Amino acid sequence: MEADRALLACRVVDPDEWCRRCGCRGVPRDSVTRRLAHEPLGWRPTTLEVTVRRYRCPDCGHVWRQDTSKAAQPRAKLSRAGLRWALEGIVCQHLSVARVAQGLAVSWNTANDAVLAEGRRVLINDVARFDAVSVIGVDEHVWRHTRRGDKYVTVIIDLTPIRSGTGPARLLDMVEGRSKAAFKAWLADRDEAWRNGVQWSRWTGSPGSRPPPPKSCPTRLRSWIPSTSSAWAAMHWTGAAAEFSRPSTATAV
Secondary structure (H helix, E strand, O other): OOOOOEEEEEEOOOOOOEOOOOOOEOEEEEEEEEEEEEEEEOOEEEEEEEEEEEEEOOOOOOEEEOOOOOOOOOOOOEOHHHHHHHHHHHHOOOOOHHHHHHHHOOOHHHHHHHHHHHHHHHHHOOHHHHOOOOEEEEEEEEOOOOOOOOOEEEEEEEOHHHHHOOOOOEEEEEEEOOOHHHHHHHHHOOOHHHHHHOOEEEEEOOOOOOOOOOOOOOOOOEEEEOOOOHHHHHHOOOHHHHHHHOOHHHHHO
């Protein structure tokens, strides 16, 4: 324990001595150390220094390490607890990626890549996130404040909880661009039964910049509402939620 950091010495408890290729029992060869950025102790950056034993198969010569997947994902630089802390900090406490990277004592790119990858896993790749959606809101949003690159994304929001009075809106997705084609392409990727089940399709935007809704938009309501609508307000439930669904080009900023 030091004034500016903490170090936790760890080891893998479960043995992993059986060869993954031929099934023979391996013999210990040596040990290596895996360093993982962990959940900070207060605001003191904390590192897990995990001692990992390596084995060698006397039959086929294969060399492998003990399984550390309980501590972190393969080749990850953040422990699972550290990654969870980063996600909670961004979503719940509205921390910036820079502040999270400082708390974990990692680079901005390391923290950003880990958060985006985990966000895609738990949000974008979750097929159940479209279940029971009957009201969607669509809006444009400026996410890149630079001279180069597309500055706009199309934001799709689930307004079903607001309409039913059961809770706040949910961020469903963000796609590059703000044209009608961007939203049309997003709808085309959805199942036809899901599109038919959407009862309302609410659009927001200023009258001077809004294109007409695409014909593939659910026909029960294809209209525009002011940008001060509940769809726009729902986006601000947390500004950091956009980190989870940014386009892949976000890492190039």
